Amino acid sequence: MSPLEKAFKGKKVLVTGGLGFIGSNLALRLIDLGAEVLLVDSLIPEYGGNLFNVAGVENKVRINISDVRDEHSMPYLVQGQDFLFNLAGQTSHMDSMQDPYTDLEINAKAQLSILESCRKHNSRIKIVFASTRQIYGKPDYLPIDEKHLLRPVDVNGINKMAGEWYHILYNNVYGIRACALRLTNTYGPRMRVKDARQTFLGIWIRLIVEGKPFEVWEGQQRRDFTYVDDAVQALLMAAARDEVNGQVFNLGGDSVISLKDLADLLVEVNAGGGYAVKVFPANRKGIDIGDYYADFSRIHSVLGWKPEVPLREGLARTLAFYRANLEHYR
């Protein structure tokens, strides 16, 4: 038995945001590892939740359509669970500026009530929280390590920062084992491609698969990308090991690439397609963080995690998934 099978076989695992992009990929892996999986998701249409994400395994998971803001359902849902992967979130930076209160309620207040539910009803649970690189804001230096100042440039970054630190606080004060992974741009099958709410790469992929040109804004910004299977692996490893409790870890990518070079690579891997370079829209420029890439040596040294799927390979797998399944994601 592999260490992860040992950790999860027969265990009860709750995934909030479990019908979303990363949550559903995690659920598929947990089923393979023999876990008893419960997915909680609100399926709010603007977010990445999609029932097709669990097509074929519906009978192997329990699905509860509820909202993590509901202070009455969470205490019931956390009971008896061994692990909680806390992934439910409002992910759009622009939406957080246009509707800051909803972002606050989901990414900060609801996180606190999930933790209160655990404190009152299941303090033995182990929690892994999906945090984000957005909380660093504009980098002072690159690659960014976990010691970099947190200086978010948008409402989403501030609320995710609070959400992350509630988890660390509950670990430190109440001994509810929790850690946080600061994810960078994550991509792969089951991501939202309807629009750019989750990531600009989503809309690029949809348009290229539809044979239409996509837009690259400026294109000189350099970024790192994590293939979703690698992100899932990191979440599982962090859940399975107790030396990570109370800590935060960056995830990263196998390479650093400018958005213009990424666009060229996507066209090359797709064997066709085109794009137009445009100026950055003014309303987005104000919250853009410019270049970003992570130093993920901390998680590498503590857990041995590193990205395994090269960008080219990850893009090829993603394009193949959407060529076959686009109708379910439009």
Ligand SMILES: NC(=O)c1ccc[n+]([C@@H]2O[C@H](COP(=O)([O-])OP(=O)(O)OC[C@H]3O[C@@H](n4cnc5c(N)ncnc54)[C@H](O)[C@@H]3O)[C@@H](O)[C@H]2O)c1
């Ligand atoms: N994808 C990335 O590049 C990335 C980067 C950094 C951090 N993250 C974090 O990872 C987590 C998962 O992101 P994702 O990319 O899978 O996005 P996603 O939108 O596909 O998944 C989030 C899920 O949470 C659900 N959800 C949202 N609000 C909810 C609520 N109030 N109650 C119940 N469910 C709710 C959505 O329906 C969705 O299915 C998020 O917390 C996000 O902040 C993702």
